[in-house]
Amino acid sequence: MKEKVQKFGRTLSAMVMPNIAVFIAWGLIASFFIANGWFPNKTLAALVEPMNKFLLPILIAYTGGHNVYGQRGGIVGAIMAIGVLVGAPIPMFIGAMIAGPLGAYLMKKVDGVLKDHTPQGFEMLVNNFSAGILGFILAIIGCLAINPACIALNDVLYSGVHFFVKHGLLPLLSIIVEPAKVLFLNNAINHGIFSPIGIQEAAATGKSIFYLIESNPGPGLGILLAYCFFGKGSSKASAPGAAIIHFFGGIHEIYFPYILMNPLLLIAAIAGGATGILINTIFNSGLVSAASPGSIIAILGMCSSDSYLGVIISVVAATAVSFFVGSFILKISKSEDEDLEEAKERMESMKNKPEEKVAYNQLRKIVFACDAGMGSSAMGATILTKKLKAAGIDVDVPHYAINDIPQDTEVVVTHQSLVERVNNLLPNVVVFPITNFMGGSEYDEIVEKLK
Template sequence: MKEKLQKFGRTLSAMVMPNIAVFIAWGLITSFFIADGWFPNETLAALVEPMNKYLLPILIGYTGGKNVYGQRGATVGAIMTIGVLVGAPIPMFIGAMIAGPLGAYLIKKLDELLKDHTPQGFEMLINNFSAGILGFVLAIIGCLAINPACLFLNDMLNIGVSFFVEHGLLPFVSIIVEPAKVLFLNNAINHGIFSPIGMQEALDTGKSIFFLLEANPGPGLGILLAYCFFGKGSAKASAPAASIIHFVGGIHEIYFPYILMNPLLLLAVIAGGASGILVNVIFGSGLTAPASPGSIIAILGMCKASSYLGVILSIVVATAVTMFIASIILKASKGTEEDLEEAQEQMKDMKNTNQEVKSVSYHELRKIVFACDAGMGSSAMGAALLTKKLKAAGIDIEVPHYAINDIPEDSQVVVTHVSLVARVQERLPNVVIFPITNFMGGTEYDEIVKKLQ
């Protein structure tokens, strides 16, 4: 179930993550130039609505189509997406997430059907007309069928959101959000669910609290600070550096293994997350656009001018509450370090099992892939750490980083978090996998280097 959720979440986030820069540009334009922005400008403020209503959904649909079937999928997915957008009174992010992949899937199947029936010399003609005719049909279907269905779904979501907001229940969302994040569903939740809702709200009010429900770095910082003071062994030693990377770099995945060592810490992040949301509700604070990565720098950059006090206070409160509860749990837990050592032993067992089945010529190895869910945060950091250790050992091997779905098929060796191993094996069953339990775990990287030596 966890793997299926991660795979579905990855599909959603993979449509949004490549377009984060556009979200940030839209957020900055909104923050600066709308009527109550930093520098109100009626002419420049006119950029806000078309970017939100057309540019962003089309890019999402295009990216979703490309993820399924390359450029042809992207083209047909974008055509179907514009059909979904026409006449819609709201930004159709959900519609784009449906239309893009669906259009790509259908052109892929049509190509497979026509492949053996295309006369030699007519390939370009048939390819162009098949995509054009299918796009024509799908644009109509998008306008007449998917558009109304998405509007209905949007109304249902708004009813649900309004219920939570009007009854003061929004903080209780943390009961779902914080455990889901630890299962590496953070990008899916933030960009697949909260961002579309937040963008619609921001278009009306200039800000949205939904951009902060998952992105608040306070709960993760509280966990890592608790380990700094009350942790044991290697977990305590690595926590200070992890705190900086998490809070300033915005890589939230880095604190997930610390919770997995002691699952009771979920209570701490749930309480901290709920406290941060409550502060934002009280102060009516929000961001103008998604903050990605979830860095304090990105959050303050996307902060509404009138929301700085509430946003900063929400982070401080979330950190303090999480740290307080986590400290009690850590002090009461005598086996935290043993849990870490046990996890590392399990990792070694997985390595040994993997190596018995698969082999690779390390003399010919020129690339080790570091993979994570989104391919941007924790994998980039892990690749940099491993590269540094390889160079120090005199080993000249490239370490690129990828999202799991984007790992090249010719890869021989993959490094990834132990909870993501099954997904890598499902995609590439013949690669050698080095699982790690902690993205900051220097000893684990040392073991990989030793193996290569």
């Protein structure tokens, strides 16, 4: 069940994350030039609505289609998306997320049918016209069917959102969000759920609190600081470095293993998250666009001009609450707290056993994989590359999203909670599970294997 949820979330986030730069550009234009921005400018503010209503959704649809069926899938998905977007009173991000993959899937099926019936020399003609005719049909379907359905769905979602806002229940979202983040659903939650809602709210009001619900670094920072003072062994030693990377680098995945070592710390994360949301609700704080990665630098960069005080207080308060709750939990459960080294030994059984099949002295590539293939895997690949170079070993360490791992890969490094997904995709690959992205003996073990 967890893997199915992760797969669905991964599909959503894979459409948004490659386009984060566009969201940032749109957010900066909005924060600078709209009526209540830093430097109001009516001419430049005219860029905001077309980007929000057309550019962003079409890019999302194209990316979603491309993920399903390459360039042809992306093109047909974008054509279908424009049918969904035209005439909609609101930005149609949900519609774009449906149209992109759906259009690509149908294009893939049509190509499969036509492949064996295309005369030699007519391939280009058939390819171009099949995509054009299918796009023509899907644009009409998108306009007449998906558009009204998505508007109705959006109304239902907004009714639920406004119910939470009206009754002051937004902090309760932390009960769902924080545990889901630890299951590596953070990107899916932020970019698949809260970003579409936030974009629509920001378009109407100039800012949105929904950009801050998942991305607030306070809860994770508080837990890492608690480990700095009350952890033990390698978990305590690695926590300060993890805290710096989490807070300034925005890689939230780095604190998930610390919670997995002591699941009671979810209480601290939930308490910190709820506190941050409550403060932002009281101060009416919000960001103008998605802050990705969830670094304090990115958050302040996307902050609306009237929200700096509330956002800063929310981060500090969330950090303080999660720190105090986390410290209490670590102190009362210290005898049962599992050291990172002990966790590593416990999960040896999770490793693939066909390691003997790999000729380590001939290995030229080790893939570092994570859910999105960006934050934690990029950091882990950098750390492992440095250790390999220090040992005089010439092995390339690229980083990928799990779904994008090349088929010829022999060895993969990933977090222990993601091992099952790697095994399902590549049953014969050797997997080195790690408990801590910061490294330590787990990385050294890989280096020793290659010597």
